[in-house]
Amino acid sequence: MRKVSALLLATERRAISGLAGLYASRMLGLFMVLPVLALYADALEGATPLLVGFALGVYGLTQAVLQIPFGLLSDRIGRKRVIAFGLIVFALGSMVAAMADSIGGIIIGRALQGSGAVAAAIMALLADQTREQVRTAAMATIGLSIGASFAIAMVVGPWLASWAGLSGVFWFTALLTLLGLIVLWRWVPPAPRRLRHRDVGLDRQQFKSVIIRPDLWRLDISIFTLHLVLMAIFVAVPFRLQEAGIPLAHHGLAYLGIMGLSFVAMVPLMIVAEKKQQTKVVCLLAIGAIAVSLGGLGSSFSHGYWLFIGLFVFFTGFNLLEATLPSMLSKLAPAGAKGTAMGVYSTSQFLGAFLGGTLGGLLANVWGLNAVFIGCGVLALLWWLAMWKMPSPPPLSSEVVALNDTPPDMLDLLLERLADVVGVEDVMVVPEERLVYLKVNRQQLDRDALTRLIPPKS
Template structure:
């Protein structure tokens, strides 16, 4: 990597991490916090409050990705961060579950993931892009780890409102990083525009988009049930970080070898292998709920596969997308990603409310098996410009 590419990769990964913190940091504690609010015993409403962020993210990713292809990446990113901060402050000041849901929805309208991924592709050479995207994926994983560890520690001190306030302040700081640290992308040459329909019908993009939907639906669904299950198994909420920390450290160590091989001729094999690991983890979680050690082991297996897939998917999208439609393609990808967070959170909430927590891992296992079937014929070893 050149110095400019390293600067771009580290700064954009940092912005992505700060952005994802807004989704992750409340996961370990929100269901417990919401139980003390009016209506908080209704798991479907709790799932909606968590998932509202993903729903509005899904709605705005495509138009803002398209807009970034035309007015530039940085204006879209800075505007989205400002809106995200506003939603964070609104959620922090809310006194009801409905108010928090509205704040989460406004957070999600600052949908910048597509523009961030496209800007990363703009600022890196093709041979270095997988590394840059992997840095973003690892940063997302580190952000998740940090959230799992510090959220249970901060919750007794500042509560969920304080966590929302923190994410708003971090979003404002990310605007400064975007403005003064991230390199400016090269001027876009005038090229023939690729039709929106061709992006929507690109077979390999469709496979990848379905994959990110399932991956994030599974993540959100898992954390609708795991925090409560751990408390019921005898692990008090302030002690949850003692489980999450070794799980996440272990998963990062174990993900290094497959990520190192996740390029060239081994790309597909590593990808499908990680997908099968996630499928096994969901099966383990079905039997492990209610057992602290079993849940920890299932989470460890899950996050090994999750981290590899999270690092691989955005790189593959920019690899196969038409070069002059990266913003649009990543907009569709990010839309489907956050739609997955909405479906996972709300679906798990409804399932738990009516059938109990143990049904949720079966739901995520079914989705993951379907993804494996869809992904099996994938052809992503070489860049393509068509559908």
């Protein structure tokens, strides 16, 4: 079997590498502030733990509000134009934060960063630039780039802040964003004709059916709570490392060790989840690990080695859920509704980040740092209970097949015959897109029967 990279066209390789780089650099800029902002707040006029938490999470509010409108706007005026505008707004927000000497200025800058909500437009452009048979791999590359950007941010943020201060972190982010504009216009291939992609973009007709499904709601609650907890604890974690005697310049090394070990620990659990069809069990294990680690971090024992063990357990659970939740969503979303389901999921994630920063700041402001961990631990327990009764997701995958030269008057018959193919669980035929969206069990799929019904284009 040939490698996926060998199947990619030159334009697809450029689109995937360029857009993944844009997405990752943008997330890097947002994440680099997490491990350092609370430590530098004393130098900011008007700073309180509550406002520091609000500054950490406010980008999530503007991102959640604007990401779907930006995606829809890109359908009308062009992907690259919307992405370029969003990057300029993001760079402007970074510059505002870099020049700020008060917590209010940081909040305005972070809100502007979130206003450059180009995630949906980037995904839509990537879908425009790739063929159906390689699109899943292309989207997975974006997912990997996000995970890598978070890990890098945890290491680079403290080092950069110790060398150039908090403003240096924001100036570096602005520079990365401006370089991203060059990548967008000089490296990413010219945008082809804009198309609707139901596996990537929002379909208004399916919006209601997606948001009322209990299994999808549980996943939305999961990503909401996961990022709420993440953002909340970074009001307190930097101080815990400082209390452990680690200077800021070495915080990055601490995160490097913790994140590296957590990635190693999650690999066998990922294999169990996907190969043994134990996704729900692994998900509950990860949520439970997060709840236990947060309880430990909020106790009187959270010092010395126990601090690092607690953070290791937390980030193992976090990274595991970051990987398994989108996989569960892909399995559960109806045929042709994956993009809509992912839009609701992403919005939930950003709202969780916003409320998490605010909640963490509030708890620290009123009851102290331990209360941040304890409060988040209680939320994690409630989350575990909410996921307990969720049915295990079936081993299904999404596929998109081109209709090619199938006559319009044969589409209803084709739909019936596709539904009868062994291994096909759900079908949506979209004549205006000349595509068929399928949910299939690849272990059972009769690939020959599917090929006979829809022969590949010669």
